[in-house]
Amino acid sequence: MTLLSANEFEGRLRAIGAERYHNRHAFHRLLHDGKLNKGQVQAWALNRYIYQSRIPIKDAIIVSRLPTPELRATWRVRIEDHDGTDGSDGGIARWLKLTGGLGLDGAMVTSEQAALPATIFAADAYVHFVQNRSVLEAVASSLTELFAPTIIAERVEGMLGGYDFVTKETLAYFGKRMTQAPRDADFALRYCIEHARTRKEQQLCLDALTFKCNVLWAMLDALHFAYVTPGLIPPGAFKP
Amino acid sequence: MTLLSANEFEGRLRAIGAERYHNRHAFHRLLHDGKLNKGQVQAWALNRYIYQSRIPIKDAIIVSRLPTPELRATWRVRIEDHDGTDGSDGGIARWLKLTGGLGLDGAMVTSEQAALPATIFAADAYVHFVQNRSVLEAVASSLTELFAPTIIAERVEGMLGGYDFVTKETLAYFGKRMTQAPRDADFALRYCIEHARTRKEQQLCLDALTFKCNVLWAMLDALHFAYVTPGLIPPGAFKP
Numbered sequence: 001m002t003l004l005s006a007n008e009f010e011g012r013l014r015a016i017g018a019e020r021y022h023n024r025h026a027f028h029r030l031l032h033d034g035k036l037n038k039g040q041v042q043a044w045a046l047n048r049y050i051y052q053s054r055i056p057i058k059d060a061i062i063v064s065r066l067p068t069p070e071l072r073a074t075w076r077v078r079i080e081d082h083d084g085t086d087g088s089d090g091g092i093a094r095w096l097k098l099t100g101g102l103g104l105d106g107a108m109v110t111s112e113q114a115a116l117p118a119t120i121f122a123a124d125a126y127v128h129f130v131q132n133r134s135v136l137e138a139v140a141s142s143l144t145e146l147f148a149p150t151i152i153a154e155r156v157e158g159m160l161g162g163y164d165f166v167t168k169e170t171l172a173y174f175g176k177r178m179t180q181a182p183r184d185a186d187f188a189l190r191y192c193i194e195h196a197r198t199r200k201e202q203q204l205c206l207d208a209l210t211f212k213c214n215v216l217w218a219m220l221d222a223l224h225f226a227y228v229t230p231g232l233i234p235p236g237a238f239k240p
Numbered sequence: 241m242t243l244l245s246a247n248e249f250e251g252r253l254r255a256i257g258a259e260r261y262h263n264r265h266a267f268h269r270l271l272h273d274g275k276l277n278k279g280q281v282q283a284w285a286l287n288r289y290i291y292q293s294r295i296p297i298k299d300a301i302i303v304s305r306l307p308t309p310e311l312r313a314t315w316r317v318r319i320e321d322h323d324g325t326d327g328s329d330g331g332i333a334r335w336l337k338l339t340g341g342l343g344l345d346g347a348m349v350t351s352e353q354a355a356l357p358a359t360i361f362a363a364d365a366y367v368h369f370v371q372n373r374s375v376l377e378a379v380a381s382s383l384t385e386l387f388a389p390t391i392i393a394e395r396v397e398g399m400l401g402g403y404d405f406v407t408k409e410t411l412a413y414f415g416k417r418m419t420q421a422p423r424d425a426d427f428a429l430r431y432c433i434e435h436a437r438t439r440k441e442q443q444l445c446l447d448a449l450t451f452k453c454n455v456l457w458a459m460l461d462a463l464h465f466a467y468v469t470p471g472l473i474p475p476g477a478f479k480p
Contacts, residue, residue, distance in 0.1 A: 020475045117454035118461060121361040128368055210476070214357035217474050218462070221358060224472070225465040232464070234457050235260045236450070 001199035020213035034162015039240020094173035101170030114238035118222035140205035145185035241439035260453035274402015279480020334413035341410030354478035358462035380445035385425035
């Protein structure tokens, strides 16, 4: 295997997104087409909270593994984006505005008791991945952000148009992400291009991105199974 | 909360199994009623391989955390059960006889490339659980073995009767487990009764068993979603 050029490498990364990013999942299409009922949207939001809650944790692990003040400072901004200056004004707080706007009790959401076990296993797999793999793979696994603006734009437009129980204010989380995600993805992409110096390291990056797409996909599989078709909710999980 | 008597504690543990063990899952019923086609049984076997492959790993972690030669020696037998004396005659080798008997290539199965990501996330969650929780919780999470004989008997009878592509020889794995599981469960149950000395510790045991039931349940959810209803196979996973 010969080293891919930067352009070829970026092309392979983007091809993984084109095939495997969760904007292609049946559940996402139902969500943005306004085809779900309120209970199904609630189930999505409270399960997605699990993922949101793990993001600053996985970013703190990555910060702990980066070798220079400059790299750590750049990545630390991601933790601040999600936790806010004092916990009340970051991405997680905005996500809880979304769940609250959908009528869910905040303590129920943050207790994680009603989430699907499969969601927790998938989100925790992401945390363990950035802990146990190389720093290069940990950074590469964040590259789903490359594809986030598209799905966020679809989600916001579809949800505002499709559901009368969703307001622009409850979707504030996504507004912020429209600028944060491209900034983060741009940095991570340049990092991977610069640090993957062998074809094997490039392959590890491609595999890390595939893994991350699998995490997001599996969460929608679990939602679809429990709340759409066949609609078999596991013991103990949220019942709309 | 006051301490439960040994009988009450055991009763609570058994009640979790009665409600949440995966013999109650729709996919298990389809499997043992002979209602699946060969591709669906293949998907079950190659995904269940992921779980089997993690068992000696999680048991080795538990051995590494037990404090006395006596306890370690007792638990070490479990590793031997799955890995065999030289790798060729243990539970994993018998599982590969099952997948081989179903017509699956062994290298494909052990590569894990065709397994559902959700299966891998669930099985790895079990490994991380025994690494990160207390030894008492790690031991308690093994208590699903209390319920194994019932499901194994159902599986063997149902599979032999329901599928002409299944032979008694390919199901040799389950024969061994009929004696190993009760021996192991008996030890683990006595360990938990002896070492859970506060109501809080008893609750941690109950929660650990619930967690483990969730692991097994989530694996069948993922199989059912991908291969039965709605039958949406995630990108990259086994296509019968």
